[in-house]
Amino acid sequence: MGTASANPAHLFSYSDAATRAARELQDFVRTKVAPAMLAYARHQECLIPIDGKVLTRLNAVIATDTWVRTVGQAFLEAGGGGAGGVLMADRIVVTTDSGLAAGMVKLAEQDYRTIGNYRNDPGAAHAALAHLNSLMKENGDDPEFATGLMRQLGPRGLIDLLGKLAVLGSRSGGYGEGAQAATAQRSLSSLLARATDPSSPVHLDDDWVSMLDAAAALPVKETAYGEWTGWQLLEPLLQNPSAHFSTPFLTTFGRDLLDYERKRSSHGKAPWATPMGNALPGTNLITPGDAGWDPMIGLLNALSRNPAAATFLLDPKRDKSVIEYLTAKRGWPYDYNSSHAGEIALGNALRAAAATNASDPAQQRIAAELVRVLGHDYGGKVSAPLQPALTDLLSAHIKSGHVNAAFSDAPDGETPTEFTKKYLQLVMASLAENPDQYHHLASAEIGYAGAYFGDSPSLTASSMAQLLGALAHGRINGMQGAYKAADDKHNARVDRISWVINQALGKVPTKGTAGGLGMQGVQWLADRAEKSFKQDSSQKAALKSGDLFADGQTDLMNAVEKLARKTGHGRSAGALSDEASKAYSTGYADAGS
Numbered sequence: 001m002g003t004a005s006a007n008p009a010h011l012f013s014y015s016d017a018a019t020r021a022a023r024e025l026q027d028f029v030r031t032k033v034a035p036a037m038l039a040y041a042r043h044q045e046c047l048i049p050i051d052g053k054v055l056t057r058l059n060a061v062i063a064t065d066t067w068v069r070t071v072g073q074a075f076l077e078a079g080g081g082g083a084g085g086v087l088m089a090d091r092i093v094v095t096t097d098s099g100l101a102a103g104m105v106k107l108a109e110q111d112y113r114t115i116g117n118y119r120n121d122p123g124a125a126h127a128a129l130a131h132l133n134s135l136m137k138e139n140g141d142d143p144e145f146a147t148g149l150m151r152q153l154g155p156r157g158l159i160d161l162l163g164k165l166a167v168l169g170s171r172s173g174g175y176g177e178g179a180q181a182a183t184a185q186r187s188l189s190s191l192l193a194r195a196t197d198p199s200s201p202v203h204l205d206d207d208w209v210s211m212l213d214a215a216a217a218l219p220v221k222e223t224a225y226g227e228w229t230g231w232q233l234l235e236p237l238l239q240n241p242s243a244h245f246s247t248p249f250l251t252t253f254g255r256d257l258l259d260y261e262r263k264r265s266s267h268g269k270a271p272w273a274t275p276m277g278n279a280l281p282g283t284n285l286i287t288p289g290d291a292g293w294d295p296m297i298g299l300l301n302a303l304s305r306n307p308a309a310a311t312f313l314l315d316p317k318r319d320k321s322v323i324e325y326l327t328a329k330r331g332w333p334y335d336y337n338s339s340h341a342g343e344i345a346l347g348n349a350l351r352a353a354a355a356t357n358a359s360d361p362a363q364q365r366i367a368a369e370l371v372r373v374l375g376h377d378y379g380g381k382v383s384a385p386l387q388p389a390l391t392d393l394l395s396a397h398i399k400s401g402h403v404n405a406a407f408s409d410a411p412d413g414e415t416p417t418e419f420t421k422k423y424l425q426l427v428m429a430s431l432a433e434n435p436d437q438y439h440h441l442a443s444a445e446i447g448y449a450g451a452y453f454g455d456s457p458s459l460t461a462s463s464m465a466q467l468l469g470a471l472a473h474g475r476i477n478g479m480q481g482a483y484k485a486a487d488d489k490h491n492a493r494v495d496r497i498s499w500v501i502n503q504a505l506g507k508v509p510t511k512g513t514a515g516g517l518g519m520q521g522v523q524w525l526a527d528r529a530e531k532s533f534k535q536d537s538s539q540k541a542a543l544k545s546g547d548l549f550a551d552g553q554t555d556l557m558n559a560v561e562k563l564a565r566k567t568g569h570g571r572s573a574g575a576l577s578d579e580a581s582k583a584y585s586t587g588y589a590d591a592g593s
Contacts, residue, residue, distance in 0.1 A: 101144035108135050109152050112161055118168060129168065129180050136187035143202045146194040150204055155212035158188070162233040162283070163222040166292075170281035182285035189237035189286075196249040209249060213256040226280040231257060231295040232272060236284035238298035245302050250309035254299050258313070258322065261296065268331040270294065290341055296330075297345045304348035307356040314353040315362045316369045316416060323369045327386075328377045340385035347389030355393040358400035364417040367397050371423050380426020384434075391437040394428065395444040398467075404448065407463035407587075422590065425470040429591040432474025433481065442471055446559065454567035457576055461560045465580040469587025472552045476545045483541040490535045497533075553584050 114121075114128035139145035153161065162185070169181030195204050216230035237243065238253075245253075264271035272293050282291030290297060303310035314322055332342035354366040370393075374380060382390050397403045406419040432438040449464040557577040564573035 101139065101142055101148055104135055104139050104142075104145050105148040105152050108132055108149050111135070112153065112157070115161070115164055115168075118164060125168070126177065126180075129177060129184060133180060133183050133187060136184070136191060140187060140190055140194075143194055143200040146191040147200075147202045147204055149191060150195040151208070155208065155215040156218075158192070158212070159215055159218075159220060159230040159233050162188070162237075163220045163228065165285070166228070166233065166281050166283045167222050169285040178285060185236045185284075185286050186240055186242065189240040189243040192237055193243040193245045193249075197246040198248055199246070206248075206252070209252050213253060216257075217260055223280065228280070228283060229272075229295075231260065232283050232292055235292040235295040235298035236286045236290075238295075238302040239284060239287050239290060239292070241301070241305070243302075244305055245309075247306060247309045247312070250299075250302055250306055251312050254303065254309065254313045257295060257299055258319075258325075262325060265330065268329055270296065270330060294342060297342050300342075300345035300349040304345070304352045307352040310349050310353035311356075311360070311362050311366065314350070314366050316365050317362065323366065324373045324377070327370065328373050340383075343383060343385035347386045350386075351389040351392050355389075355396040358396040358402055361417050364397070364402055367393060367402070368417055368419050371419055371427050374430075375420065375423025375426045380423065380428075380430045382427060382430045387431055387434060387437055390427070391431055391440050394431070395440055398441065398444040398448050401448065401452070403467065404445075404460070404463040407466045408459060422593075425466075425587065425591040428467065428470050429474030429477065432471040433478030435475070435478070438471055438475045438478075442468060445471075449559075450563060453563040454569075457564060457567065457569045457572070458579065461563075461576045461580045462583045465556055465560075465583035466587030466590070468552065468556055469584040469589075470591035472549060472584070473588045473591035475552075476548050479544060479548065480541045483537040487535045487537050494533045494535075549588065553581055556584050557581055 111128040111132035115125045115132070118125035136149075150158065165177075165181040165184050168177035169185075170178075194200060196209055197203055212234075216234055218230055219227040220230060220233060221227040238245065261270055272295070282293065284290045284292030284298075292298070303313065312318065314326075316323060326346055332340065332346070350366070350370065354363040354370070357363055358367070370390075374382060394403060402417075403419065403424065406421045406424050428441060431441060445464055445467050449460050453460045557580060560577045560580045561573040564570055564576050569576065
């Protein structure tokens with residue numbers, strides 16, 4: 001809803017004059033100009049269509065003037081300081097009511113029907129799309145308009161409109177409506193979020209959302225190249241970063257999408273159309289690099305903006321297998337030209353679900369189950385796209401004390417909220433192979449230890465040392481891997497050069513010919529040259545590994561002694577330091593086992 005002010009007499013005068021002139025001109029174009037041009041075209045055997053811009057602007061004028069008259073009528077109905085309006089000098093200020101919102105919805109529905117006829121009348125569809133965007137922009141903040149439009153379209157109508165927008169906005173479709181169709185997707189996204197928000201004074205009921213999910217499961221065939229599902233057409237609406245969907249909507253929608261997908265997945269492959277060899281247009285016109293083929297990406301991005309919904313959906317207490325399905329069993333193929341869009345979206349959703357309140361038992365269950373799956377199924381290895389989110393997640397649980405509890409003497413992993421120590425060490429070592437992730441996690445642990453050392457110096461020093469030992473193992477692995485990768489790259493170039501030399505020398509016999517021994521000598525020189533150029537940094541890596549381990553151990557012992565003195569445990573500083581040194585070695589060894 002909004003407010004407006006004007007002189008009603010002026011509004012009626014303008015509307016009547018402008019509408020009359022526009023309708024007269026429109027009638028003249030349709031009844032006089034168009035037939036004359038068509039007759040001329042037939043006579044000259046050529047085609048001279050009416051300029052689409054003329055009819056577009058006439059339609060826009062008429063629609064605008066209709067809206068002006070509607071507002072003027074609302075002014076009169078509210079006038080004189082009566083209900084809904086206040087007389088201010090020579091003008092009346094009113095708040096738009098449901099009647100006006102209903103009028104706007106009716107106009108939007110007319111635009112929807114005109115857009116649906118885009119194949120037969122692309123000019124009129126262009127004008128209707130522009131007008132629909134204008135209506136949605138002007139009324140987007142009105143919950144009555146949002147709810148009324150969604151109710152008028154219905155779930156199936158909304159999905160049908162999204163299918164038409166996908167074709168109109170396709171770069172290969174020939175309609176050239178990419179910008180307008182993308183604008184419409186953004187507006188529909190915000191309107192759907194507003195209309196399904198239970199905190200809004202006017203909103204759709206749960207039955208409408210259930211019907212939307214049912215409609216999403218049906219196929220939509222808008223082109224000759226194949227068909228989408230409604231889930232795929234809804235993907236850009238959830239992906240849109242400016243739309244914030246409510247927790248009830250996302251939990252219902254997300255649960256239904258997860259159930260639909262898992263029932264139809266086969267060997268880790270989700271049941272969505274893929275772009276390989278397929279001319280079916282993408283559905284997402286909003287997000288660069290995301291074609292909309294995978295609706296799970298849209299859901300996960302929406303969850304990343306709603307921690308409550310993310311925590312509910314990913315909580316193993318609600319669904320034991322959901323974490324394992326998303327991180328281990330489900331494949332995440334590239335989506336057109338995007339790079340790891342699915343895994344990045346998964347990481348963002350996990351961060352929202354388990355790193356926003358690490359003291360919450362639900363978030364602890366998610367973190368513990370995630371570490372268990374990665375440790376058990378992948379030996380702790382974390383893919384590069386997931387690493388930043390996992391680092392943030394575990395840093396939050398380090399700061400809450402949740403991680404350090406796994407390094408105590410008590411049994412671990414026995415309750416759903418507890419980390420399993422061996423899996424936690426493997427995952428943290430994997431993350432620490434990246435220097436940035438190593439420093440992030442180490443800083444979080446040192447900060448935690450500094451805050452709680454005085455309460456339990458021995459336990460804190462031991463848990464900190466084991467954790468830093470595991471991180472040191474990962475950091476050294478990462479360094480050694482970098483050396484090996486550099487060696488492999490260099491030696492591959494040497495091999496290519498050697499191959500060229502051998503091709504030039506040719507394969508000649510080394511016995512029975514006068515020149516055999518001479519050629520053999522040349523070959524021997526070439527082989528020696530190849531070996532001399534080969535690179536082996538293993539000894540250098542081993543020396544640096546020892547230095548990194550020793551430096552980390554020394555830094556840890558110094559930190560423990562400093563903390564002991566700072567917290568009044570100076571007398572036991574030496575003993576605590578020695579204990580930490582041993583625990584560091586243990587943590588290092590365990591992370592490699």
